[in-house]
Amino acid sequence: MTWNIFPYIVGGTIGLWSAGVGLSLFSPKAKLANLFSKLAYLAGSLVVITFVVMLWQTLDRPPMRTLGETRLWYAVFLPVVGFAVHYRWGIKWLNIYCVALASMFLCINLMNPETYDKALMPALQSIWFVPHVIVYMISYALLAASSLVGFHGVFLSYKQRPINGTLRLADQIVTLGYGFLTTGLLFGALWAKEAWGHYWTWDPKETWAFLTWIAYLVFLHIRHHHKQSQKLALQYLAFSFIVLLVCWFGVNYLPSASYSVHTYTN
Amino acid sequence: METATLNPRVTKKHNKHSQGAKLQTAQPAGGFWYFPWQYRQTVVIMVLLLLSGWLLGIVTEGSGLTIPPWPMNLYLLIGFALTLALMALTAENNRAVAWLASIPVAICSIAFMGLLSLIAGILPQDPEFGGTWVRLLGFNYVFTSWPFAFSILFLLSNLGIAAFRRLYTFKSQNLRFVLNHAGLWIVIAGGTIGASDLQRLRIYVNEGETTSHAMRQQRQAVSMPFDITLQDFRMELYPPKMTFVDRQTGSVLLEGPAASVETIKGASLNMSGWQVQVLKFLPTAIFRNGGYEASSEVEAAPAAQVQSINTYTRETKTGWISSGSSFARARYFEVGHAVLVMTTPQPKKYQSEVILREAGRERHETLEVNKPIAIAGWKLYQLSYDEKLGQWSKLSIIEAIRDPWLPFVYLGIAMLMLGTLQILWSGTRIRGVNES
Numbered sequence: 001m002t003w004n005i006f007p008y009i010v011g012g013t014i015g016l017w018s019a020g021v022g023l024s025l026f027s028p029k030a031k032l033a034n035l036f037s038k039l040a041y042l043a044g045s046l047v048v049i050t051f052v053v054m055l056w057q058t059l060d061r062p063p064m065r066t067l068g069e070t071r072l073w074y075a076v077f078l079p080v081v082g083f084a085v086h087y088r089w090g091i092k093w094l095n096i097y098c099v100a101l102a103s104m105f106l107c108i109n110l111m112n113p114e115t116y117d118k119a120l121m122p123a124l125q126s127i128w129f130v131p132h133v134i135v136y137m138i139s140y141a142l143l144a145a146s147s148l149v150g151f152h153g154v155f156l157s158y159k160q161r162p163i164n165g166t167l168r169l170a171d172q173i174v175t176l177g178y179g180f181l182t183t184g185l186l187f188g189a190l191w192a193k194e195a196w197g198h199y200w201t202w203d204p205k206e207t208w209a210f211l212t213w214i215a216y217l218v219f220l221h222i223r224h225h226h227k228q229s230q231k232l233a234l235q236y237l238a239f240s241f242i243v244l245l246v247c248w249f250g251v252n253y254l255p256s257a258s259y260s261v262h263t264y265t266n
Numbered sequence: 267m268e269t270a271t272l273n274p275r276v277t278k279k280h281n282k283h284s285q286g287a288k289l290q291t292a293q294p295a296g297g298f299w300y301f302p303w304q305y306r307q308t309v310v311i312m313v314l315l316l317l318s319g320w321l322l323g324i325v326t327e328g329s330g331l332t333i334p335p336w337p338m339n340l341y342l343l344i345g346f347a348l349t350l351a352l353m354a355l356t357a358e359n360n361r362a363v364a365w366l367a368s369i370p371v372a373i374c375s376i377a378f379m380g381l382l383s384l385i386a387g388i389l390p391q392d393p394e395f396g397g398t399w400v401r402l403l404g405f406n407y408v409f410t411s412w413p414f415a416f417s418i419l420f421l422l423s424n425l426g427i428a429a430f431r432r433l434y435t436f437k438s439q440n441l442r443f444v445l446n447h448a449g450l451w452i453v454i455a456g457g458t459i460g461a462s463d464l465q466r467l468r469i470y471v472n473e474g475e476t477t478s479h480a481m482r483q484q485r486q487a488v489s490m491p492f493d494i495t496l497q498d499f500r501m502e503l504y505p506p507k508m509t510f511v512d513r514q515t516g517s518v519l520l521e522g523p524a525a526s527v528e529t530i531k532g533a534s535l536n537m538s539g540w541q542v543q544v545l546k547f548l549p550t551a552i553f554r555n556g557g558y559e560a561s562s563e564v565e566a567a568p569a570a571q572v573q574s575i576n577t578y579t580r581e582t583k584t585g586w587i588s589s590g591s592s593f594a595r596a597r598y599f600e601v602g603h604a605v606l607v608m609t610t611p612q613p614k615k616y617q618s619e620v621i622l623r624e625a626g627r628e629r630h631e632t633l634e635v636n637k638p639i640a641i642a643g644w645k646l647y648q649l650s651y652d653e654k655l656g657q658w659s660k661l662s663i664i665e666a667i668r669d670p671w672l673p674f675v676y677l678g679i680a681m682l683m684l685g686t687l688q689i690l691w692s693g694t695r696i697r698g699v700n701e702s
Contacts, residue, residue, distance in 0.1 A: 122635035
């Protein structure tokens with residue numbers, strides 16, 4: 001049984017990733033520390049990837065059918081995307097967030113062995129499940145951070161301090177978060193076609209995903225064309241997060257929720 | 267800041283250079299409706315559109331907008347796109363067109379759609395829902411109401427003209443703009459105008475039977491260009507769960523992850539002073555002579571033999587629980603002041619082994635949730651079964667879907683995806699106020 005060695009895999013992976021995070025906290029000038037940091041990330045990921053490959057061979061099918069298997073893919077791909085964004089855009093905290101989230105999923109798996117062979121409900125057994133969720137997790141992290149930046153900017157402008165730098169940071173984070181949000185939305189549409197027969201049916205969760213998407217779309221247009229309205233942009237950004245939170249957690253509590261196919265509990 | 271002027275040429279030139287303008291409007295000296303229109307005029311027009319949409323909805327008694335089917339909808343779409351393309355050519359000289367393609371219209375039309383969607387996101391979209399006012403204003407069918415149709419038209423005009431304008435003066439740095447804006451236009455326009463050609467039918471087929479008919483809304487039979495034989499319908503179930511409920515009120519007594527447990531041999535569940543253990547689990551059983559026996563008859567339901575132990579007195583008691591089914595009664599087991607019950611098992615997987623015949627060719631396929639099969643321009647989906655019979659169902663309900671506009675919509679999705687990849691790769695293009 002491959003799952004028997006899982007505790008060692010988790011230990012090894014998290015150990016190496018922690019070393020990677022620790023080494024990355026050195027100054028950017030410490031070249032050797034940075035190199036070893038990257039190597040540690042890579043080694044940690046290789047350990048968990050090797051485990052997935054072994055599991056795939058043992059099961060003789062792609063390990064994507066159970067909840068436990070799904071969490072392994074999060075652990076494989078979250079750090080990859082986090083590292084890619086870090087490498088391209090220098091957003092170090094996102095890399096650390098992704099590695100921490102991946103480690104959390106590994107630990108959840110370790111503590112719930114019964115999920116290893118608990119098959120997902122039929123509608124969730126899809127190749128789109130993992131990419132859809134990963135892209136959304138990264139997008140929500142970026143957009144949540146952007147509204148923190150928004151609140152910070154509102155505070156700064158209240159103190160009559162300059163907010164140009166804050167806005168530029170917000171622009172970059174929102175643009176990337178919006179990119180991932182659009183990707184997640186489109187993946188969701190393609191998946192819905194396979195699972196429910198149509199790419200868009202205005203299910204309450206879809207409606208709120210659409211609302212979230214246009215909330216950030218409006219922000220980008222305000223920033224592109226009304227660069228002087230700095231304070232308004234920051235206030236708007238801080239507010240947009242409310243829509244995202246409703247979409248994330250709140251939908252199930254609205255009157256419309258009983259009509260949703262996205263409520264997986266009974 | 268913009269200043270008021272009566273000279274249109276000066277105004278236009280000035281506008282071009284006021285890209286960094288604050289989000290507020292200046293009133294031209296000639297009056298409210300003199301160009302250039304800004305946010306105030308746009309908002310007024312939006313409100314007028316909303317009111318006339320509501321009025322239309324009331325006059326037409328909520329019939330909403332009907333889009334003509336193929337090929338009329340194609341002509342409409344081409345006509346609309348050509349109109350927008352021509353309008354985009356005149357945008358330099360016609361200030362009404364320039365307004366329609368402007369940022370105030372972009373932001374206001376998105377907000378217009380957003381407000382209507384917000385209503386739909388809160389209130390159930392169900393013809394049975396709501397009182398007189400909710401129904402008159404179309405709040406329970408927002409997405410087929412007149413105001414929403416107007417908001418789409420408003421947004422598509424804005425998007426379309428803006429995209430065509432960039433296309434006419436195409437430069438490589440415009441690629442991202444065109445992909446994202448034209449892609450979105452194609453997705454929304456194709457999805458909206460193609461809705462009249464979308465067919466969702468149901469095929470009801472029993473094991474061993476063959477059919478070439480599908481049902482439209484359970485009433486009208488439609489002849490299909492293929493026929494389908496159901497060889498076998500199979501279902502796998504999750505093990506049922508067991509939990510404690512109050513004997514009087516029937517409410518679940520425990521909370522959290524330890525409140526229920528899967529009923530499998532050896533599983534145990536604790537409640538203050540009591541422990542129950544599963545001695546034996548029978549996935550399909552019928553009650554006979556005071557106990558359950560394994561059976562594969564239609565009346566069979568899952569059952570488990572359980573033992574309760576009083577943790578103080580060590581007193582034990584043995585009995586049976588069963589979730590029951592449409593044909594068999596459920597059985598409970600008394601433990602102190604509570605009863606132990608078994609929940610109805612949930613389906614883990616269901617599939618239909620089918621033979622499809624089309625133009626003399628025969629295919630053996632397995633239909634499963636999330637794994638549709640394409641045939642003769644249709645896509646077949648495993649939808650449901652006889653829910654009363656559950657795992658004993660001999661009936662498979664298959665959804666047949668035809669959406670001739672799908673390739674067009676997917677073209678838009680592909681363009682959006684490429685535009686989004688470019689966003690992720692090149693990041694923000696918003697420059698600081700003092701840079702350009």
